[in-house]
Amino acid sequence: MAMQFTFGEGLEVTGMLDVANRYQGGPGFIHGGILTTAFDEAQGMACMVLRRPVVTGHLQIDFAAPIPLGSVLELRARIDGTVRRKVYTSAEARIVEGPFADPDVVVATSRGLFLTVGAEHFDRAKDFVDGVPVSPHGTSSV
């Protein structure tokens, strides 16, 4: 989705998301599915250090506080460990700009299991137009 990523020291990746009006769920606040997507992308991006494709196997989100439209969210994500093809990741979100901004408050957390896959995983979709990547990282541009 339309996030900006920076790769920090070690294994941590930081993603920034402008919470646009089109991301609304309940009146005035972000949709939970949008926040889930942002975590999925950030944690998937953290897996890039492995230099192997990954897909999400399991994602668990804790929505700790409402996030108003107009906020800027910072998501910090990392790999916590790997076991064979399994990649354990976690992330947390903070509002860093907007009326509810407080960089000391974690408004949501995520734990995700990613699996490394071979190129054949994606080959199955290559004949479909919808499978054509629309951004440089092969992620969606919502």
Ligand SMILES: CCCCCCCCCC(=O)SCCNC(=O)CCNC(=O)[C@H](O)C(C)(C)COP(=O)(O)OP(=O)(O)OC[C@H]1O[C@@H](n2cnc3c(N)ncnc32)[C@H](O)[C@@H]1OP(=O)(O)O
């Ligand atoms: C390049 C930039 C990237 C930017 C970020 C992009 C992020 C976006 C990522 C996505 O959203 S990907 C889209 C959503 N995910 C999918 O479509 C995946 C659909 N599921 C599958 O394709 C398969 O289920 C999957 C590849 C995840 C696993 O199938 P496999 O046949 O490869 O797994 P296998 O059965 O061999 O299991 C391997 C290990 O993983 C474990 N495992 C597999 N799926 C699991 C699951 N869902 N939950 C927990 N554990 C799981 C399994 O128990 C086992 O553990 P052990 O090694 O200990 O035996």
